[in-house]
Amino acid sequence: MASGSTRVIKRMCTVCRALKDRTELIRLVKPTGAVQIIPNPDGSISGKGFYICRQADCLNKLQKDKRLRKNFSTKLTPETTAWLQEQLNSESAETAEISPTSCDEEVKDL
Numbered sequence: 065m066a067s068g069s070t071r072v073i074k075r076m077c078t079v080c081r082a083l084k085d086r087t088e089l090i091r092l093v094k095p096t097g098a099v100q101i102i103p104n105p106d107g108s109i110s111g112k113g114f115y116i117c118r119q120a121d122c123l124n125k126l127q128k129d130k131r132l133r134k135n136f137s138t139k140l141t142p143e144t145t146a147w148l149q150e151q152l153n154s155e156s157a158e159t160a161e162i163s164p165t166s167c168d169e170e171v172k173d174l
């Protein structure tokens with residue numbers, strides 16, 4: 065029993081290979097014995113799972129990249145693809161504009 069460990073688990077995006085917090089990634093899974101990949105946001109389905117970023121960029125690459133196509137994209141069901149698009153749409157709709165607060169730099173006369 066591992067207790068007291070509260071460290072954030074990082075997962076790797078299959079497409080861009082960036083390590084990210086689980087919440088920033090979308091989990092997909094190929095259930096054991098199945099040939100098609102389905103969404104599995106809560107991680108409840110056991111099988112060969114993988115993650116991709118919640119970014120149109122990574123989703124597009126997943127569908128276009130030759131290597132990824134062979135491994136993943138051809139196995140995505142139309143429902144899965146639609147679901148992924150929805151994730152992106154809902155995500156971008158909620159995205160608040162974050163303006164970086166510029167730190168007041170002291171301009172010094174040299």
Ligand SMILES: [Zn+2]
Nearest residue numbers: 077080117122
């Ligand atoms: Zn990515």
